[in-house]
Amino acid sequence: MRPEILRENLLGWYATHRRRLPWRETSEPFAIWVSEVMLQQTQVATAIPYYLRFMNRFPTPAHLAAADIEEVLKLWEGLGYYSRARNLYRAAGVVTSRFNGQVPDDPEAFRSLPGVGDYIAAAVLSIAFGRVLPVVDGNVKRVLSRLLEIDTPVNRSGAHKIFQLPAMELVCPKQPADFNQALMELGALVCRPKNPDCLACPLADLCRANRHHTTADYPKRDASRKIPHRHLAIGVILKKGKMLVVRRPLDGFLGGLWEFPAVPAEKGQTDRQGVESMLAAETGLKIAVDRRLTKIRHAYTHFTLSGDVHLCRYVTGRVRLKSAHGHRWVTLRSLAGLPLHKANHKFLDALKSALGP
Template sequence: MLQQTQVATAIPYYRRFIDRFPTLRALAQADLDAVLKLWEGLGYYARARNLHRACALVLTHHGGRVPGDWEPFRALPGVGDYIAAAVLSIAFERPFAVVDGNVKRVLARLFALPAPVNRPAAHKSFQAAADRLLDRRRPGDFNQALMELGALVCTPAAPQCPLCPLSRYCTAFKAGAIARYPRRRPSRPVPEVEIAVGVVFKQASVLITRRPEKGLLGGLWEFPGGKLREGESPAAACAREIKEEVGLAVRVAAPLAVVRHAYSHFRVRLHVFRCRYTGGRVRRNGPVEHRWVRLAALDRFAFPGANRKFMPLLTQDGEGQGAVPEEESTA
């Protein structure tokens, strides 16, 4: 959970998760839907799917014990160098140095490293610096200390150098050059994608579809829709996408909301419409799993954050509230 998410945000999720899945076996044997539902709102859902699969593999291939060596642990789904070094050093006292954003900032200032912190190719030089510095007798404490120093003392905008235990070794501090580190490569503008989404009513139920397990928001449920083509109106795109995706004809009745949502590498602008089912059948065994669900039952399914933003506007007759103003979010 702490990969890409701050501790304060993760804590309530962690508690609920541990209550529901108190053992590795309980998580391994849980339904993926139940796992995603508890993860809902935390984002980066691949983490939940990978954790679920990793537990199943630990149960079947490692007798239910998390492996404490690099090779077998690193081979588990969702485990990269960062997670492997963090878990193996903290839980098993293995001598691996952790390099996250906070650690990179400390190292960049401590050694006046010229490599840009936001360039993947530069990661090696930060890892090499951390490897050289690592206390091999207490690698878990060392890693946590360096991460915490970056989070609390060597902060991005206002590092507290007079309080810092590293100040007498710190190249940037001694040279009066803290503002020059860490270096960053200018980042590219984030693209925005326009998407049309339909809330299709059939009597008292609405249609939801499930995203493929692999890829962005994999395994989550959503309202059907897709990207606008060039020159296409949002309403036309909504009807076309629903026809293509699930094979239904719908009448696009009224705009419900325009919602903006930011992901790590792009932003989306969702044009949401109330729609009425007019004909056709959802393709059985088609590429997309679907359900007709009463509004009161929507809460049982895990939805992406962008869908959650407009769901409170849904009313049973599908004609309820008027269009709402555009909403901005960086969540």
């Protein structure tokens, strides 16, 4: 394959077909960085309003570093993968204190920041600073696997490094920013996971899968493993019109987010005494279960969750948490100001109806 022809075709297509997106209207490295962090696990349409709100509140690393992590998580609420927000927050602190508030353009310095891996480093350094580095995300892997008929499963560990090699050979040394964005855009708009539009593709003449009629066979994937399931007993513990919420440890899964106390339980385990003693062990409180409020289900990428939500009454005792880091007694109104994870949002309407105005 002649890389020059591929670059010319791809860049020509991108010049006329690129979507107008807010992060393409700026050359600010911090704004590009924020957008790439959001886009790592999130669809473009979902990310746009989050990006606009985030940049409006935190236009520079210094603004972000000076904020409270709780406010950052609140703005991220619903976007998922909260370690992205926590790492960005920590990185903004380092940029402010060590790099005078300027995003470093030196690859080693930038890669030393929390949360900056291969993808973020290549994306930000090429798009914001014009460094000749290949960006490899899910879209790029799909395009390359079809274009070159690469048999490596895209979801296998180590696949990233394998796809980086052809990406490095193809990236345009004169326009790395446009080239990388063009390849990702082609994957998003034309070389889609299902029904790639090969007739409209600027790389159709160069594409091996198109020539061999094998597009449906690429990308290869290892069979995905069965996703585990967890079941929880969740307690809304009421005391004088307020409810107990607890804060998850900052460095774990959903770290720093607030939630109602919850304990692992057997599915269908709804006997009052069992739920009362489990929640008592988790919170240090003696409580009484009044009734089951509702059931919820939620799916994360690596496990699914279901839960029975119980309306409970505080009886006696002081809060002594087993696994959470901090607690508050809140009204429904003050709960709205806390970053709460999605599984808890699923029963807020039922809770509001139960508690009344």
